[in-house]
Amino acid sequence: MVTLVAYVVVAIAVSFICSVFEAVLLSISPAYVVSLEQKNSKWAKIVRELHDHIDRPLAAILTLNTIAHTIGAASAGAQAAKVFGDASVGVFSAVLTLLILVLSEIIPKTIGASWWQSLVPVMAVGVRFMVKLLLPLIWITELLTSKLGPKDKTNPYLRDEIQAMADLGLQLGALQGVESELMKNMLKFRDLQIVEIMTPRSVLFSLPESTTTDAYMNEFTSSSFSRIPVYGEDPDDINGFVMRNDILLSHLREGGNTTLESLKRPIIAILEKEPLPKLMATFLEKRSHIAMVVTEYGDIRGIVTLEDMIETLLGREIVDESDEVVDMQQAAKTKWAHRLTATAS
Known part of the structure; x- marks a missing residue:
């Protein structure tokens, strides 16, 4: 009887440990591994090794679990036949199956999935020992399964997962609304083109460089724009911009005869189809806050600013007390609709 109990206890105990370790291992995310490394955790190296070569620890866990189930059940069944007789083997097998299901599958995997962060150190040490113990068997399984896994180890769904995590973080209260929205907007950032966020040429406020x-102080002081594009003879010939503060300072120091041409600063040009990350890199490299958007033929489409990019990331317009129009692209569409109506009438 003692031998029978020992067989059952050992089989269930080994299977229990394997199931806990399996649940913990499969609960570890790539982000958690990076987090351990950033915190200089002493478990980071082991967890990284196990996570990057997850087929090895899984093979070790499943091999040991299968051995425990098979040998444990067979030995316990044979011992039960000696203790209770052959007629009771069927009943014993049913009871043992139920015990294995509950005590070595359902309960341990629930524990592992629920408390995986606390159990990571124990799992790391235990699974590494299992891998070393069963290394010959693992090599055999690797030879058999090496052709089954994908050659490309990158995760094509990672961006979708991050976006889902942003929504989940908001639902669970771990993230605020602005934080969640910012994360999702950042993921969309590289797919947007400059033409989608720029101020169109039709509603652009610009002045002749002459x-x-x-004249500015008398006619345009109500303008809220801090950077004003300037042009030569033709409004489509934008060749620079002036800072509003430079105009005010020049008017105070030098009088009102100074032209905007003398205050003009060079303006960078960028193609309308370029992605926003390239525009951001250009702004940082050139230390500029404004750029002229052009077509591949050099025609001016509009102006884009660093503020436009920040608004895109935030998902909302940045306005102050002096802004009369919130959405310049919508203003351009409205202006065009009015023009069509006037032409039709």
């Missing part, structure tokens, strides 16, 4: 500071 305009004097006195």
Whole structure:
């Protein structure tokens, strides 16, 4: 009887440990591994090794679990036949199956999935020992399964998973609404083109470079724009921009005869079809906050600013007390609709 109990206890105990380790291992995310490394955790190296070559620890866990189930059940069944007789083997097998299901599958995997972060150190040490113990068997399974796994180890769904995590973080209260929205907007950032966020040429506020500071002070001081594009003879010939503060300072120091041309700064040009990350890199490299958007033929489509990019990331317009129009692209569409209506009438 003692031998029978020992067989059952050992089989269930080994299977229990294997199931806990399996649940913990499969609960570890790539982000958690990186987090351990950033914190310089002493378990980071082991967890990284197990996670990057997850087929080995899984093979070790499943091999040991199968051995425990098979040998344990067979030995316990044979011992039960000696103790209770052959007629009771069927009943004993049914009871043992139920015990294995509950005590070595359902309960341990629930524990592992629920408390996996606390159990990571124990799992790391235990599974590494299993891998070393069963290394010959693992090599055999690797030879048999080496052709089954994908050659490309990258995760094509990682961006979708991060977006889902942002939504989940908001639902669970781990993230605020602005944080969740910012994460999702950042994931969409590389798919947007400059033409989608720029201020269209039709509603662009610009001035001829021959305009004097006195004329600006008399006619355009109500303008809220801090950077004003300037052009030569033709409004489509934008060749720079002036800072509003430069105009005000020049008017105070030098009088009103100074032209905007003398205050003009060079403006960078960028193609309308370029992605936003390239525009961001250009802004940082050139230390600029404004760029002229052009077609491949050099025609001006509009102006884009660093503020436009920040608004895209935040998912909302940045306005202050002096802004009369919130969405310049919508203003351009409205202006075009009014023009069509006037032409039709």
